[in-house]
Amino acid sequence: DIQMTQSPSTLSASVGDGITITCRASQNISRWLAWYQVKPGKAPKLLIYRTSNLETGVTSRFGGSGSGTEFTLTISSLQPDDFATYYCQQYNTYSYTFGQGTKLEIK
């Protein structure tokens, strides 16, 4: 199975900051990578698909890049609603796998 490794596991930032989360795949997944936002008690939300495509309705403050084995999620000008846990997911090959998550906390 393809392993997905996110870093950092926890990130502290302030409202207005920009941040970057990294996701590494254990083998080449081309650009078959998605990012999800998870808040306690709520269903996960798809933010970005195929590495850099924003899901409908997602603010352009979110961005994604990368290919092959290394990918990044960037969030600019953090808003209070952005503080959540973020997961990357490869969907190049079953079984699909998620990263372990990055918890974005308010500093």
Add this chain to the structure above:
Amino acid sequence: EVQLLESGGGLVQPGGSRRVSCAASGFTFSSYAMSWVRQAPGKGLEWVSGISHSGGTTYYTDSVKGRFSISRDNSKNTVYLQMNSLRAGDTAVYYCVIDTSGVGFDYWGQGTLVTVSS
């Protein structure tokens, strides 16, 4: 409006069985692959199982192979996850998701909690 409504969660004893269901509406169910994703308390997301749009192909994560079985009834717009030989480690919220080709999991249900405990 796309809706995915899971049901069937509850308390199950170790070694027991449970079937969770997901009733779909608002889209052409028979055209989409579906998956189940779970999240154990305080843990991350884990893809569990997937099924092709026709039901002819199924996939499982290693930890549930031989114990779980995914199926679908396109006439009822419903996908199922039959879980046997349940263990404490299977305790989680189970989410039904639409697996849109090339996109990933773009719609999620609200989840159903399965608790495996004596």
